[in-house]
Structures are given as structure tokens and as C-alpha cells.
Amino acid sequence: MAAAAAPVCVLVLGMAGSGKTTFVQRLAAHLHGQRCPPYVINLDPAVHSLPFPANIDIRDTVKYKEVMKQYGLGPNGGIVTSLNLFATRFDQVMKFIEKRQNASKYVIIDTPGQIEVFTWSASGTIITEALASSFPSVVVYVMDTSRSTNPITFMSNMLYACSILYKTKLPFIVVMNKTDIIDHSFAVEWMQDFETFQDALNQETSYVSNLTRSMSLVLDEFYSSLKVVGVSAVLGTGLDDFFVQLSKAVDEYEREYRPEYERLRKTLEKAQNKQKRDQLEHLWKDMGTVCMQGNNPLAGSDDASAMGPSELILTRGTLDEEEEERESDTDDIDHEVTEESHEEPAFRNFMQETRMKYQRRSNQNESDPQK
Numbered sequence: 001m002a003a004a005a006a007p008v009c010v011l012v013l014g015m016a017g018s019g020k021t022t023f024v025q026r027l028a029a030h031l032h033g034q035r036c037p038p039y040v041i042n043l044d045p046a047v048h049s050l051p052f053p054a055n056i057d058i059r060d061t062v063k064y065k066e067v068m069k070q071y072g073l074g075p076n077g078g079i080v081t082s083l084n085l086f087a088t089r090f091d092q093v094m095k096f097i098e099k100r101q102n103a104s105k106y107v108i109i110d111t112p113g114q115i116e117v118f119t120w121s122a123s124g125t126i127i128t129e130a131l132a133s134s135f136p137s138v139v140v141y142v143m144d145t146s147r148s149t150n151p152i153t154f155m156s157n158m159l160y161a162c163s164i165l166y167k168t169k170l171p172f173i174v175v176m177n178k179t180d181i182i183d184h185s186f187a188v189e190w191m192q193d194f195e196t197f198q199d200a201l202n203q204e205t206s207y208v209s210n211l212t213r214s215m216s217l218v219l220d221e222f223y224s225s226l227k228v229v230g231v232s233a234v235l236g237t238g239l240d241d242f243f244v245q246l247s248k249a250v251d252e253y254e255r256e257y258r259p260e261y262e263r264l265r266k267t268l269e270k271a272q273n274k275q276k277r278d279q280l281e282h283l284w285k286d287m288g289t290v291c292m293q294g295n296n297p298l299a300g301s302d303d304a305s306a307m308g309p310s311e312l313i314l315t316r317g318t319l320d321e322e323e324e325e326r327e328s329d330t331d332d333i334d335h336e337v338t339e340e341s342h343e344e345p346a347f348r349n350f351m352q353e354t355r356m357k358y359q360r361r362s363n364q365n366e367s368d369p370q371k
């Protein structure tokens with residue numbers, strides 16, 4: 001059977017009120033309509049009600065209001081701490097996603113309204129890196145187009161997008177949402193044509209416009225490789241274009257990001273193995289004198305001649321995941337059969353030993369009838 005392709009993780013970020021949740025809802029509905037149900041995860045502990053069914057909801061694990069009370073925190077501190085607590089269990093979320101990879105082609109993740117809670121927190125980094133090191137992952141930055149018609153506001157929004165790109169180091173799509181209110185073509189023009197943006201800026205007289213002018217030069221390179229899509233999450237327009245951009249972003253992940261993550265994973269594995277080997281070497285040195293004196297408990301066995309104790313322990317300690325799963329996965333084992341199969345030889349041995357004991361005793365009695 002061919003291995004299932006890993007699901008694509010879509011991390012939806014954006015300023016509060018930009019329409020992230022509505023976009024996730026629309027995306028999920030679209031995929032359900034295509035008979036390709038996504039796996040949806042809500043990471044916003046403070047959301048009042050979700051307009052879509054979530055497969056994993058942070059609110060089921062962490063009670064945000066309780067966290068606030070218990071730790072004496074305000075709303076933002078409560079969200080950060082809830083997300084931190086959830087991040088400590090994220091390995092379990094990863095296992096759920098892995099189990100669902102045959103059933104879902106996409107994993108969609110909605111993040112807290114306060115964008116900095118995710119993008120500038122340790123838990124956000126842990127979650128993003130955990131996902132990106134195992135699955136093709138793409139960051140989707142949702143922005144409110146209708147509130148970006150001012151060139152300075154637009155520039156601030158783009159600077160934020162740029163900072164997230166550099167922070168997450170993942171393929172990036174800007175979703176210009178709410179195009180039912182205003183078409184996003186003005187923003188695309190500003191990004192493609194420096195002069196047009198300068199003209200718009202000339203209308204501004206504040207000192208900030210000078211800074212913005214310089215900044216726009218810096219952002220030119222960021223714009224040149226940026227994937228931008230105009231969407232109305234409320235109407236559901238622009239989604240086909242979004243999926244075209246998503247597929248390009250996944251290609252980009254495979255081409256540029258996966259090799260980097262593989263390299264990082266290998267470096268980490270190598271460092272961990274070295275640390276393990278060093279510890280075992282240390283242990284081996286401690287045990288060395290005992291074994292030199294001929295007290296090696298493994299002496300004489302075939303296995304012992306093939307490898308020393310450190311290798312034996314190493315082999316045990318570096319079981320690959322599949323083997324480990326096989327060893328630890330006891331759900332499928334028929335316990336009755338297993339216990340019987342253990343009991344049967346044990347009982348046979350016991351009978352044999354008893355018989356031999358009687359035999360020895362009767363032999364002794366025969367040879368020495370006085371006893």
C-alpha cells in the first residue's frame with residue numbers, strides 16, 4: 001500500500017478582527033464541500049463560541065478563566081499562560097494529526113486574536129516548529145483590507161507580516177480579506193508599483209510618511225516573492241485562487257524548507273546520540289573494572305561476545321519509533337493467549353523439576369535404604 005501524503009498544515013494568523021475565524025470557517029466549509037474534510041484545531045482559549053466544529057479545541061484542555069484566577073492574571077496573561085500549558089501537551093496533538101493523515105489532507109489551525117500571543121511567545125514557536133518539522137506547513141496572514149486603505153496603516157500591516165515571515169521562516173500567504181467591502185487591487189498596485197505608493201504617501205503630511213517612504217524601499221524585496229490573495233471570508237470568494245497559492249507554498253516548503261528542517265533534525269539527533277554515547281561511555285568506564293575481573297555476567301553467551309554492555313544498552317536505547325510502538329502498543333495483544341503461552345512452559349518446567357526431585361530422592365533411598 002502506498003504511504004499517505006502528509007497533511008498540509010495551514011496556520012492562520014492575523015490581527016484581532018481581521019476575520020481569521022470567519023476565514024477558517026469558510027475554508028473548512030469549502031473543503032467539506034469538496035469531500036476533503038480538514039482537521040481543524042482551535043488554539044484560541046478565549047474565543048466565546050466557534051462557528052465551526054473543531055477536532056481539537058484548546059478550551060477542552062485549558063480553562064482560560066480558571067488560569068486567570070489561579071495565577072492572578074489579566075486577559076492577555078491568561079491567554080499566554082493557557083497557550084503555554086497547551087504547548088506542553090502538543091506532542092499528543094502531533095500524534096492525533098499523524099493518526100488522521102489518511103483521512104485529512106489539510107490541518108487548519110486558528111490562532112488567538114492577539115497575534116503577538118502566538119507569534120512572539122515560546123509556545124507559538126514550539127507549536128510552529130513541531131508542525132513544520134513533521135508536515136508541510138504554511139503561514140496564512142489574514143488582513144482586513146478595508147482597514148488598510150491608508151498607506152501608513154497598510155505599511156504597518158505589511159511590516160508586521162514581514163516580521164512574522166522572518167520569525168516563523170515558513171512559506172507565507174497574505175490573505176487580503178473583506179474584499180466584499182473594498183477590492184484589494186489598490187494594495188496589489190501599491191506593492192507592485194513603488195511610484196503609486198509614493199503618490200499615495202504624498203497625500204500624508206505627518207513625519208511618519210518619511211519613515212514609511214524609506215521603509216517601502218526595504219519592503220520591496222519582501223513584496224517581490226509574496227503570495228497575495230484577495231478573499232471575502234463572508235461571501236466565500238477568492239478561495240480557488242487561495243488553493244492555487246497554497247499549492248505553490250507547499251512546493252516552496254518541499255523545495256526550500258524541508259531540507260533545512262531535515263538538516264536541523266539530523267544535527268539535533270546527532271547531538272542527542274553523542275550525549276547518550278558519552279553517558280554510556282562513562283557508565284562503561286565505571287563498570288570496566290568489574291568486567292575485567294572476569295565477573296562479566298554476559299561472558300560465555302554469544303550475544304556478549306558480539307557486543308559489550310554499552311552497545312547492548314545503546315541498541316535498547318535507540319529503538320526506532322516503529323519498533324518502539326510495536327513494543328509499547330499492547331492494545332492488540334490477546335492477553336489471555338499471551339498469559340497462557342507464558343504459563344504453559346512454566347508449568348511444564350515445574351512438573352519436570354518436581355519429577356526430577358522425586359526421582360533423585362527415590363534413587364538416594366534405593367542406594368542408602370538406612371536413610
Ligand SMILES: Nc1nc2c(ncn2[C@@H]2O[C@H](COP(=O)(O)OP(=O)(O)OP(=O)(O)O)[C@@H](O)[C@H]2O)c(=O)[nH]1
Nearest residue numbers: 016017018019020021022112113177178232233234
Ligand atoms: N464584510 C466582511 N466582514 C467580515 C469578513 N470576514 C470577517 N468579517 C467580520 O469581521 C468581524 C471579525 O471576524 P472574526 O472572524 O471574528 O475575526 P477574528 O480575526 O477571528 O477576530 P478575533 O477573534 O478577535 O481574533 C466579524 O464581524 C465578521 O463577521 C469578510 O470577508 N467581509
